[in-house]
Amino acid sequence: MLTDNANRCEPRPHFARPSHHRLPERHRSASRLARALRVLVLSLLLVSLPTGAGIAAPTSQDNVLAITYPGPGSVLSGQVPIQGTATHPSFVSYGLLYATGTEVTGATQWAHNNPIAWDVRTMVVNGVLGTWDTTQVPNGSYVLAIAMYKVGEETPSVYFVNNLTVNNAEATATQEPTATATEETPTEGEPTAEAPPPAAATIVLPATATPRPTPTVALDQPDDGEGGGGEDGGGLFAPGMFSVDAVKEAFVTGAQLAFLLYAVGALYVLAKAVIRYYLRQSRRKPSS
Numbered sequence: 001m002l003t004d005n006a007n008r009c010e011p012r013p014h015f016a017r018p019s020h021h022r023l024p025e026r027h028r029s030a031s032r033l034a035r036a037l038r039v040l041v042l043s044l045l046l047v048s049l050p051t052g053a054g055i056a057a058p059t060s061q062d063n064v065l066a067i068t069y070p071g072p073g074s075v076l077s078g079q080v081p082i083q084g085t086a087t088h089p090s091f092v093s094y095g096l097l098y099a100t101g102t103e104v105t106g107a108t109q110w111a112h113n114n115p116i117a118w119d120v121r122t123m124v125v126n127g128v129l130g131t132w133d134t135t136q137v138p139n140g141s142y143v144l145a146i147a148m149y150k151v152g153e154e155t156p157s158v159y160f161v162n163n164l165t166v167n168n169a170e171a172t173a174t175q176e177p178t179a180t181a182t183e184e185t186p187t188e189g190e191p192t193a194e195a196p197p198p199a200a201a202t203i204v205l206p207a208t209a210t211p212r213p214t215p216t217v218a219l220d221q222p223d224d225g226e227g228g229g230g231e232d233g234g235g236l237f238a239p240g241m242f243s244v245d246a247v248k249e250a251f252v253t254g255a256q257l258a259f260l261l262y263a264v265g266a267l268y269v270l271a272k273a274v275i276r277y278y279l280r281q282s283r284r285k286p287s288s
Helices: 023-048 244-287
Strands: 064-069 079-087 091-100 117-120 124-133 140-150 157-166
Touching: 064 124, 064 140, 064 157, 079 091, 079 140, 091 124, 117 124
Parallel strands: none
Antiparallel strands: 064 079, 079 124, 091 117, 091 140, 140 157
């Protein structure tokens, strides 16, 4: 059973919806604030830029004065090419000078009487401005300067290079040739000084061997059993060649050789007889 409280409808809370005419007003305020911020940022950027320069404007290449070689601290010798750039829209000429010292000061004495180059009326871009012959100056510390003159200006634009060292090897002294005495040829009519005769050279002959007498065969001299031929034994036959011992030895050797030959012959004859006998016996057996 439902009570009256159950059937009673309690009022719900009411949420008011925002009106449509307020949203565009907020959007307009935000867009105005954004535009104001953009204008402020652009104004600050324009104020920070230098006068007459655009954003990311490249540096003008028509107004450059510099020496790229040699640089500070370089050691130079011989012929040195000075490299760099000298350009300007109102260019007239440029010159190269040097002076002693390690740094340019108000008291630097420039060699105006002997410049490296002067009154050059051609602009140079990354090229050779001039050539410095360092062999014409003493070794030591130097500074360089390039001065560029422009139309309508009496004072030139100047670029310096400090702390340069010239170090050329000292030339070695050339040894003078030694004078040699030359013989003068006497002219006709002048007496010629006679030179003293040279001392006779002593010639020493080498010792020669004494020739030995040529051995000759003495046919009329009897053989004494020792080979003959004189007292020194230098005859035709060697000493002892026909001695009694030599004859005996030769006889024994000959007898042994003869006996050996006879023995070989007897063995040959015996072997031949045995072979014949064997052949005869072998022939008779088949016939019987």
